[in-house]
Amino acid sequence: MLPRRAPSGLAPARPGCLARLVVALIVSVAPAAAWADTAELHVHFNPRIPYAFRDGDHIGGLVAGPIGAALEAARIPFVWEETPFSRQMALLKGNQRQDCMIGMFRKPEREKFGRFSEPVFRDSPQILLVRVEDAAAFNRYPSIRDAMQKGTFRLLVKETYSYGPAFDQMLAERTGPTVRAYEENDQMLRMLVESMADAMIIAPEEASALIKSRGLSVERFAYIKYPDTPQGELRHLFCSMQVPQATIDRFNRALTSKPR
Template sequence: MLKKALMCLGFLLMCMRPQGGIAETLDIYYFEYPPYYHKLENGEASGIIVDLARKILASAQIEAKFFFVPAKRILHEIKSDHPAASLGWFKTPEREQFARFSLPIYVNRPAEVFLLRENEQKFRPYDSLEGLLQSGKFFFGRVQGLSEGPQLDGMLAKYEHKTVQVTTDTVRLLKMLESRRFDFMLMPPEEVDVLLQAAQTHRDKFMLRAMNDIPQGNLRYIIYSKAVDPDLIRRIDQAIVTEIGMLPAGQ
């Protein structure tokens, strides 16, 4: 009798699992942030991390349903009781209060100061971001709600009076730098070419300047609302290990 009951239970558990060819779905919210994620003319989501996530989710037998929304709305969705996710976010203590995170899926090259080439002489005396900000001579531009990583966020918090924040995206941020609304922004080198193309402006107007106190590139994660099933998150983590391996911790 016990053996028969265990066989029935096993059958029911098998029925509850996704079978071959049958995928669960996951709502994924993204915004315009090339080259990581952006919307093509045909409405499809694309980008470095979008393509990587599609590979990972397919391995986990999960179908991604992408929704293009403003950046501020994404964290609203993650804080809601709706099962939702977003790609490529940094893990911070504040976000861990209301969200879950995957294993890391991508690591940036170290960010650099991105400035107008015409201002090169003004920046030349500074070889650290802290020194640049302490001088009081420069305004820094950033997208509201986005993190630069825990170490840089802690540094930048001391200089909010010298920060210009936008509520849209990095394309708009670049346009504001071009129109001299502030003096510099931070950008990993791999973002530059795609962002300049999206903003329809020319590379020779700008330059990157490395700073000796900017840490190694930040790890990026999939962020989930707490309404997402932990078992589904574990399946995605298993697929991350299978498809890209374990990225080094502590960045």
């Protein structure tokens, strides 16, 4: 019986050539696989100057900027989604897909249903933002703890929001009047201007940017800071348990700056 010939113009493949071809194919698809093995993250944000804001098609800010850069550097596919804060928290607790929130404070109760990245930003120490004509009334308090516990001023706070462990504890112990709001900080500033409350807790960099964005004069406000004001809080990327720890680790390695 005559041996079978290869079709005209084609030489039979030799084992060594076939092995090199397989290796070449593996190498050529490796970059694509690095993206394909990670599901797309749904990264939620609120427009909140100076931490996160839209600039055309770009999402930037003190927190959103470093997070977006690290996700891209780590080759983790993601999409920005503008979502109210309470909805974001509900999505993470629901744990139905790979959802993440940006700029979150780390709290033990949150670690029960989500994963935190390493820090991406540290706030300046928070202040009490008040109308300038009311500033003198806050001189009667020697400390932030005294002001929070004994103050009779109407303190405006965001419902379901964490101001960090120290302030959260002081709020829990507070006996003075507290005005609770579900609105974002720009609307809370309006409430302060319209005398619906007397003070709000906020980082000074956010207060300055917020006042400017609303077209208001900073001279209309006073920044009240006491000697015992806690250190500014660290902000993190916070993701549902659907996001593998390996993805969080890749993100952490890609961060170019890690505040402490």
